[in-house]
Amino acid sequence: MKAIIASTVFGVILMFTGLMVKEKRSVGTVAILLLALLLGVNIWELSAAGNQPQTYFNNMLRIDRYGLWFNTLMTGCTLLYAMLVNKDIQRVGAHVAEYFALICFILCGIYLLSSYNSMLMLFLGIEILSIPQYILAGSDKRNLKSSEASLKYLLMGSFSTGILLMGITLLYGATGTFNIIGFTFLQDDLLSPTALAGIIFLMIALGFKVSAAPMHMWTPDVYDGAPTPFTAFMATVVKAGIFVAFMKLFSVGFGALSNHWMLVLAIVTAATLLVGNITAVFQQSVKRMLAYSSIAQAGFMLFAILAVNATAWQGMIVYAVAYSVATIGLFAVLLKLKDYTYDGFNGLAKKQPLLAGVTAIFIFSLAGIPLTGGFMAKYMVLQAALEQGQLMWLVIFALLMAAVSAYYYFRVIIAMYFKQGNPELNSEVTGSDKLLLIVTGIIVLILGIAPQVVIAGI
Amino acid sequence: MILTLLILVPIAAGILSFLAKDSAKAVALISSIATLGLAAYISAASYSQPMAWSIPWIPRLGAQLSLYSDGMAAMLCLLTGIVMPVVFISNWNKEVENPGGFYGLMLLAQAGITGVFLAHDALLFYFFWELALIPVYFLCSIWGGEKRIPVTFKFFVYTFVGSLLMLSAIIFLALQNPGANAYGWDNIVSAGMSLDPVTQQWLFWLIFIAFAIKMPIFPFHTWQPDTYEQSPTSVTIILSALMVKMGLFSVIRWLLPVVPEGVAFWSNTVIILSIIGIIYASCIAIVQTDMKRLIAYSSIAHMGLMSAAAFSQTSTGMHGLMVQMFNHGINITGMWLIVSMIEQRWGTRDMTKLGGMAISAPKMAIAFVIISFANIGLPLTNGFVGEFMLFNGLFQSPSPYHISYMVLAGLGVILGAVYTLNMVQKTTYGNTVGMTIQKDLSVNEYVGLAVIIGIILMLGVYPKPLLDMTAAAAGVMMP
DSSP states (O other): OHHHHHHHHHHHHHHHHHHHOOOHHHHHHHHHHHHHHHHHHHHHHHHHOOSSOEEETTTTEEEOHHHHHHHHHHHHHHHHHHHHHHHHHHHHOSOHHHHHHHHHHHHHHHHHHHHBOBHHHHHHHHHHHHHHHHHHHTOSTTOHHHHHHHHHHHHHHHHHHHHHHHHHHHHHHHHSOOBGGGGGGOOGGGOOHHHHHHHHHHHHHHHHHTTOTTSOTHHHHHHHHSOHHHHHHIIIIIHHHHHHHHHHIIIIISGGGHHHHHHHHHHHHHHHHHHHHHHHHTOSBHHHHHHHHHHHHHHHHHHHHHHOSHHHHHHHHHHHHHHHHHHHHHHHHHHHBSOOBGGGGTTHHHHOHHHHHHHHHHHHHHHTOTTSHHHHHHHHHHHHHHHHSSOHHHHHHHHHHHHHHHHHHHHHHIIIIISOOOOOBSSOOOHHHHHHHHHHHHHHHHHHHOTHHHHTTO | OHHHHHHHHHHHHHHHHHHHGGGHHHHHHHHHHHHHHHHHHHHHHTTTSOEEEEEEEETTTTEEEEEEEOHHHHHHHHHHHHHHHHHHHHTTTOOOSSHHHHHHHHHHHHHHHHHHHHBOBHHHHHHHHHHHHHHHHHHHHHHSOTTHHHHHHHHHHHHHHHHHHHHHHHHHHHHHSOSTTTTBHHHHHHHHHTSOHHHHHHHHHHHHHHHHHHTTOTTSOTHHHHHHHHSOHHHHHIIIIIIHHHHHHHIIIIITTTOHHHHHHHHHHHHHHHHHHHHHHHHHHHHOOBHHHHHHHHHHHHHHHHHHHHTSOOHHHHHHHHHHHHHHHHHHHHHHHHHHHHHHHHSOOBGGGOOOHHHHOHHHHHHHHHHHHHHHTOTTSHHHHHHHHHHHHHHHOSSTTHHHHHHHHHHHHHHHHHHHHHHHHHHHSSOOSSOOSOOOOOHHHHHHHHHHHHHHHHHHHOOHHHHHHHHHHHHHHOO
16 A cells, blocks of 8 residues: 555656756656655565455455565566666656656556456556556657557557446446455356356456457557657566456456356467467567567466466466566667667677677577576466466467567577677667666576575565 | 586586686686596496485475486486597687687586486476577577578577477476475376376377487488588587487486386387488488588487387397497597598588598598498497497387388498498598698597597497496386
């Protein structure tokens, strides 16, 4: 609760900072300080929390250790993100303070999503998290592609919000409660068509938000059109937040009914993996490839929802952190380059060995090579799915798709290390940039060797 | 504890090499000799009793950092220990671009390969299995030949697909018996054995494809000749002498005991594929003119014989296989060294443009002839001992077709003599067509080849130490 309040207050403070402080750099520094403070608040709340979940507002919010730990990790990722791309955010447009304020509000939405109990809170969380994203996507307003991304995102997002509301309504009609813990009284023989329709509507709406196929159409255009620093945020922390909400709803709320929705979600997962990976192969721009890769990675995260067991909850956290950190790092490197195509990376290893080295680590992590966090994450969600017992076919399919993903990820490695070229840099790579990138790379490696550092906090 | 050193020393030296830049060569040589010493000590120590070491790693998953060295693992570590310094010594005078990176990656590859041989925990095994691949991928792609990028990429994707399928099997097996040591070898074996036959039959392929690609056996071999041809020779040696042994070793350790019913069901299929591979690769080898491609195909033929013996389900075959893994590693290292020396001196590997090495470089020619004889498996060379036992095992195999197997595989030896001797004849004798420059072995090359030939002759005459060392392992594996 403290973190929810703090994130809102800090957001407001940041907006006022924009009025008072004119210099962009100072605004950036204030924002980073406030985010660090927010991380502190999260840790404080986590350390004060007992094992019993705290409930607020007539049981509409139910804050448990898992949610708090997730919030702490995601705030940590956001802080890392803000420090890595601070300068690039300042370059997007004039309203730096607002951008950071919107990021704070998005975090508030994530905090709600990780600890809701009533579906109304789920709805609020999704909206608090989505609306700032529409603005961020269009923040480079002189750029037509950015405006297009914003409009497209807004229209499609509102559409899916409508479906979400529809699903909530149907479920309320069928069960008479908004509380997801209340759904457990639903038994197989009592399941009405109304409730089933509600579950499917919710699956579609949330699938839309996490860009699961066939609801993924908006993702490539929005991620490609939005200013790159914000794409990095939207594709990582935000997505992880929605995934936790998705998992909570289907595991706590509909877990007992898993035989009713399992097959549908399994097919959605297979389609997501197929579309994301196969389409990513044909991209020429690394930014667009990362957009499709985020769809593909969402396919793996869907395994955690399919599995409905304790390993899945742990796997989700490892996946969220490993994927977010590696992708944020990759975007930070991408932002340093002028040319976003694969050719833009040609010969980077000779010119900037350190930049190329950390990029290689991030790429390995996304491709799921051992010793990196990405491997452990994939490993845990797949193990969770196998524990579930009926999903061997899907696991094998996912692993074949992971091999396809190696194809497009490794094109970056090939460009950096094996091809000749003279990549043009946007800005100079300063010492602090290097330090931060090294830290990010080390985090990825630690996650790969000892994932218990993340699991232990649950 | 000493087992960890065998992995940690190359890793530490590898990192040091990255920083050392120009003196990386020396770092690599010193560390590889140190690991040879370690490997020799471990071989001596695990001669009578296996060594083991383990600590918890990821308790939540039930994975441990667990190393284990019996006769077979120690023998392969010893092979790794011998091959690496020989490669470094023989290439001492050869200049490479960016030596720090080159030698650093070589040492990291060594660490990964040694880890595969020692790992006694399925997850750890998978880690090393992949980690051995990454440095080799970089080595081939940076320092390789003209078509290196697509060729090594194919190699990478191929092996990656195999490993991922194996990963699903590993998770599946570990989940059968969850617990604090779910991934331990004993646990995986007991989990696999208790599965019903049908499950074992499909699990067999999930695991085996990874190993089949690595060995490689027909029809998973298509990456191999191109990759061997395009890689720099030092890396080709790592690939063919050490990495293919990873495939065979893993079959013995992680496949045969784990899914015995599956093995029983599919062994004839695998033997037939192996024999097709032997004959097919031998026939292709006969028409090759590029020496590297010829040796690459000859290696497929040899691996075919070994994998056939691995599935023959006899203890003689298994014992011969272990001996032959070592011998093949030594012999093929010698072959590649000679080819690289020829290429360095006379600028081509095309046999039609070569001839008369016996005149222009007599010592080298002698070495080449001896190593070629070992490659064919002539008596008094190490190759003979191994091949004899392999055929013996294949002949005793319980399969009703064992005589046909034996005859067809034997055809491979004859064909092997045809292409190997043809190569020797074209390059060594005749007129000094392309070999007008007179330059015999330099001191470092002499040392490298002397070690190889010494081992070839010693094990050809007195193979007992090697046989004793692996006897227990071969006996343990077989029912």
